[in-house]
Amino acid sequence: MGAGKTTAGRLLAARLGVDFLDSDELVEERSGKTVQDIFVEDGEATFRGLERDAVAWALEHHAGVLSLGGGAVLDPTTRTLLEGRPVVFLRVGLADAVKRVGLGTGRPLLLGNVRSRVKQLLDERAPIYEGLARLTVETDGREPEEIADDIADELGTSLEESP
């Protein structure tokens, strides 16, 4: 959360001239509920199931850029769906992540002490992100446009070698 997946993903799609989808937006459209309400009313496990279905649908029906929620890779089926695809890990340090998520509004997993929650989630999840990523891009102190340009340049090369 706060890595800039949604922001840089949208810019990347525009730069490549392809469609853009975001798994949180898809979950909200498909369920008719906000992510926040799903977490509060139905719980995280229900959200992960909806997220898995949304990711599966997007990967099957959509060619373009898909930005994921930061916890999507916690689901084993979602991880399997992503394996072998050009997954990009946007790395963010604690300070920049905390700045970017602000008070964590709309991000139910950040309720409470935002800084310690972000740290805990980054520590737990970094190995999963690293294991899945074909490309890792550092985002600290960098503008989303620059990050999107880097991804486009580096993925272009990688996709030529292995689609």
Ligand SMILES: Nc1ncnc2c1ncn2[C@@H]1O[C@H](COP(=O)(O)OP(=O)(O)O)[C@@H](O)[C@H]1O
């Ligand atoms: N590289 C960046 N530098 C500064 N702010 C950023 C950057 N990328 C995104 N942001 C801002 O941080 C917040 C979270 O970005 P978002 O794209 O929603 O992240 P994610 O989808 O990874 O949670 C937004 O307010 C966005 O404008």
Ligand SMILES: O=C(O)C1=C[C@@H](OP(=O)(O)O)[C@@H](O)[C@H](O)C1
């Ligand atoms: O990291 C997570 O578990 C979550 C990240 C959020 O998306 P972003 O990473 O786009 O903020 C959203 O899916 C939900 O609040 C849970």
Ligand SMILES: [Mg+2]
């Ligand atoms: Mg997002």
